[in-house]
Amino acid sequence: MSMARKDGTETTSVDVVIVGSGFAGLTAAEHLVSKGLTVRVLEGRDRVGGRSFSGEVAGVEVDLGATWVSPRHTAIRELAQRMGCTTTPQFAEGSNVLWMAGRRHKYQGTIPPVSPIVMVDMARMQLALDKLLQTVNVDAAWESPDATELDALSFGEWLDRKQALPKTRAMMAIISKVQWGCSPADVSLLHVLRYIRAAGGLNHMLDVENGANQDRIAETTQEIAKRLAERLGDRIVVNAPVRRIDQDDHGVTVRTDAATIKAQYAIVTVAPPHRGDIDFQPPLPEKGAGLARTWPMGALSKAFVAYDRPFWRAEGLSGEALTDTGTAFITFDVSPDPTGPGILMVFCSPRVFDGFSPELRRSRVVRQLVDLYGPKAQTPIDYIDHCWGTDTFAPGGPHPAAPPYASVSYGSALTDPHGRIHWAGTETAGEWAGTMNGAVITGQRVADRIAGLVKVKETA
Structure with a gap:
């Protein structure tokens, strides 16, 4: 139901309002609609897809953002198939190319051929990482047995302590730049371990074949989002950045520049630092506010x-x-x-x-x-x-680069609801956090939770 207000804005009432039209938001919306609930999806950009974004070069559509899927990414693959994407x-x-220390080499496989000493050193680092990975709780890394110690170190400091050789560090720096958009010195070791564990291990994270x-x-990842958005129709509003979310015992009120949306619950899918761009009333608890402050995007x-x-x-x-x-x-x-x-x-x-x-x-x-x-x-x-x-709106990517101490101090706020406000998005996933697959899974998971709450309210 919609009606005009005296200030020219429109007021709409739905069961659930969703902030963000990436894969988590769109999946949540589709899931809720399938259960007979009314939704409104608010997107601050002029397009859907979030960090999946297409461009064109030489007449070919290409992925400017999220790109690859693994055979094990079953949720995003199933969604792509339903949307008619291949x-x-x-x-x-053929051979890969390595340019290191001013010299060009050819090699095959994931890991470049370097001197035997460096190969041994790289194997030593991977073995040490694999050992630490076994201690990390992928669903709540901050609750892992050695979380405090692991979170107190940056990835770079850990490499220093392990006395990694310069060429080993160079390879780890490339991994860090691709995965977290930062140098090893800028990201917590616990955060690195959480994402590697979520990705199925270092080999799976880096490999092409079976990785x-x-x-x-073929149609680009954003095309999946576009086709899903077409099915959702006018339930999605773009160019509608959310400015404020109020809540009380009866529901939430979400405000954009042009509209006010009232709902029983809200699902917010933006990346952790961008939660801080929204005025929440009542305010986020300290852990929630701390998460927005201390988890910058790479x-x-x-x-x-x-x-x-x-x-x-x-x-x-x-x-x-x-x-x-x-x-x-x-x-x-x-x-x-x-x-x-x-x-x-x-x-x-x-x-x-x-x-x-x-x-x-x-x-x-x-x-x-x-x-x-x-x-x-x-x-x-x-x-x-x-x-x-x-980016002019919600800049940064591919993922948050959580520095030392931020995960143990504030990580639990990734998923802890704030009253009637629930969180989704790839960062909130356990397994597959940081992937499109993780985003889809969290959208489905939170939608199921919200649908249960709405149903309880209706039958109460």
């Missing part, structure tokens, strides 16, 4: 460089490369067809990327691709990039 394998045939990077969505940027054809394949290269210096630090081949266009997806370090002009960003990326793939990389036919750290 998977395509991540190309990984987290095995498949892409920052990661992506570029896509297109060529007439994937020329590197003819040279026996996979298009996957790692580098320890410069703007780019990892690349993948996301070409739609062997005949072209050839497209390289490039992860870029925001500190030496985001603040520069589009022309300079492009030239820096292309220059590194020439180092990795030779002079043919000098003449791309198209280019696009996206800097998540400079």
